[in-house]
Amino acid sequence: MPIYENTLYPAPFFLPGGHAQTLYPAFFRTLEVPASAVQRITTPDNDFLDIDFHYVMPGYPQKRLAIISHGLEGNSKRSYVKGMVRALLKAGWDAVAWNFRGCSGSLNRTLHMYNSGSTEDLKSVVNFCAGRGYEEIVLIGFSMGGNQILKYLGDPDEIVHPNIQASVVFSVPCDLVGAAKAMDKSSNAIYLKNFMRTLKEKMLQKHELFPERVDVTRLNEVKTFRDFDETYTAPWYGYKDAMEYWKKSSSVQFLDRVRIPTLLMNARNDPFLCPTCYPTGQAHRSKNLYLETPAEGGHIGFVRISDDDYYWSEIRAVEFLGQVFGWY
Known part of the structure; x- marks a missing residue:
């Protein structure tokens, strides 16, 4: 088209x-x-x-x-x-x-x-x-x-x-692989910081509901999307790691269909x-x-x-x- x-x-x-x-x-x-x-x-x-x-x-x-x-x-x-x-x-x-x-x-x-x-x-x-x-x-x-x-x-x-x-x-x-790299640029720090702030708040709330399943002991070390997805998204949804999650979830591979x-x-x-x-x-x-x-x-x-x-x-x-x- x-x-x-x-x-x-x-x-x-x-x-x-x-x-x-x-x-x-x-x-x-x-x-x-x-x-x-x-x-x-x-x-x-x-x-x-x-x-x-x-x-x-x-x-x-x-x-x-x-x-x-x-x-x-x-x-x-x-x-x-x-x-x-x-x-x-x-x-x-x-x-x-x-x-x-x-x-x-x-x-x-x-x-x-x-x-x-x-x-x-x-x-x-x-x-x-x-x-x-x-x-x-x-x-x-x-x-x-x-x-x-x-x-x-x-x-x-x-x-x-x-x-x-x-x-x-x-x-x-x-x-998503390339987009995650783009978000790591210093020029995008303000956006990344805001995303991490609200996502971390939700992890603390989830910890209150599921204290044995949501580990927040190293939450302060989570700084990037890779950190967050490696720690939470990938294991929660059955992915080996953040890279597998990004690759399998990227819509670019499905556009022909x-x-x-x-x-x-x-x-x-x-x-x-x-x-x-x-x-x-x-x-x-x-x-x-x-x-x-x-x-x-x-x-x-x-x-x-x-x-x-x-x-x-x-x-x-x-x-x-x-x-x-x-x-x-």
């Missing part, structure tokens, strides 16, 4: 570079969306997921639904999630923003949390929503949430729900990504993967200053879905 290296996205002149475009929304974007109906669903392992339902017309569900997956240590209340919800509602889509385990503000009951390659919880949300009568479902994902979606859609061992018609993902670390129209948009100046996170070869070969790699945008940035306050990612998602469903 087409590869667009230079889309029409123009970064604001006062946000030069990927770091400024990444940080601006987190600090300066505030917006409100219609009140959500919070639903807690039970997972097959008797844990729970908290999901926010947003309706075009409360009390009158549409037949069309978008399921939105946030990024690492995000949640359904992040500005990039709310911005996407608002844009989709205006376009006539009901929207569900779901929280990964441990990200809704409530500590989950089981040892497991979430990881880049885990798709079981995404499937639980899809099945629940399809069971409520939604006939056309699309998946929208950011960063880690986007990697999960791409892996789910392309993994030969997965059975993709037939109601899923399209997907749109942004700022996806398709190659994606069978529904999918837009992947990764900015060239995204500080979290490495060269192998721009899968041009797979996009050239695929009938379903559309790749856009604008020069600007940062990580989950794509800031756009306008009266309507829609960001470029939101505009492109609605446009792409309109093309897939033949609206224009």
Whole structure:
């Protein structure tokens, strides 16, 4: 499918570079969306997921639904999630923003949390929503949430729900090995420190629930994603080590098998990504993967200053879905 290296996205002149475009929304974007109906669903392992339902017309569900997956240590209340919800509602889509385990503000009951390659919880949300009568479902994902979606859609061992018609993902670390190396750069220290802070807090909470299974004696020595994944993620999920976890969970290896129209948009100046996170070869070969790699945008940035306050990612998602469903 087409590869667009230079889309029409123009970064604001006062946000030069990927770091400024990444940080601006987190600090300066505030917006409100219609009140959500919070639903807690039970997972097959008797844990729970908290999901926010947003309706075009409360009390009158549409037949069309978008399921939105946030990024690492995000949640359904992040500005990039709310911005996407608002844009989709205006376009006539009901929207569900779901929280990964441990990200809704409530500590989950089981040892497991979430990881880049885990798709079981995404499937639980899809099945629940399809069971409520939604006939056309699309998946929208950011960063880690986007990697999960791409892996789910392309993994030969997965059975993709037939109601899923399209997907749109942004700022996806398709190659987790390379992305982990990128995050070790000194220029990314501020982001890594923040991720480690919140992940360590969750490990302390898990230790209180499972003192014999969660060792926190060396928690202060955990400084990088390799440290964290070697200590916790890999052993919890049956991987030999962090490298095996990253390799098996990277969505780049599954892109050739994606069978529904999918837009992947990764900015060239995204500080979290490495060269192998721009899968041009797979996009050239695929009938379903559309790749856009604008020069600007940062990580989950794509800031756009306008009266309507829609960001470029939101505009492109609605446009792409309109093309897939033949609206224009």
